[in-house]
Amino acid sequence: MTPQSTVSRPLWQLAVDESSQITAIKANTLGSAAQRLIDIGFREGQRVTCLMRPGFGAPRVYAVGGATYSLDQRTASVVFVSPESSA
Numbered sequence: 001m002t003p004q005s006t007v008s009r010p011l012w013q014l015a016v017d018e019s020s021q022i023t024a025i026k027a028n029t030l031g032s033a034a035q036r037l038i039d040i041g042f043r044e045g046q047r048v049t050c051l052m053r054p055g056f057g058a059p060r061v062y063a064v065g066g067a068t069y070s071l072d073q074r075t076a077s078v079v080f081v082s083p084e085s086s087a
Contacts, residue, residue, distance in 0.1 A: 011071070011079040012060065014050035020081035022046045022064075027078075034078055041071035042079055 008023045008084040023043055027034040041064045051068065052061035
């Protein structure tokens with residue numbers, strides 16, 4: 001896999017089997033839902049992988065911290081990621 005860019009982008013944009021590092025969560029956007037994301041493992045520095053991208057805007061499936069979660073577009077769009085360094 002070749003890195004696309006070092007610029008942060010929303011988690012929702014990850015391709016299937018693509019891994020990235022979480023760089024930020026816009027907590028004030030979703031309030032308590034953003035805090036719940038942090039509580040379940042979506043923290044800055046964590047590695048996240050997109051496992052499934054069903055069609056028609058259905059929730060996507062992500063692996064983070066040894067667990068698997070399904071997030072809708074609104075929720076996944078407040079989590080920002082950058083490509084992992086190859087070093």
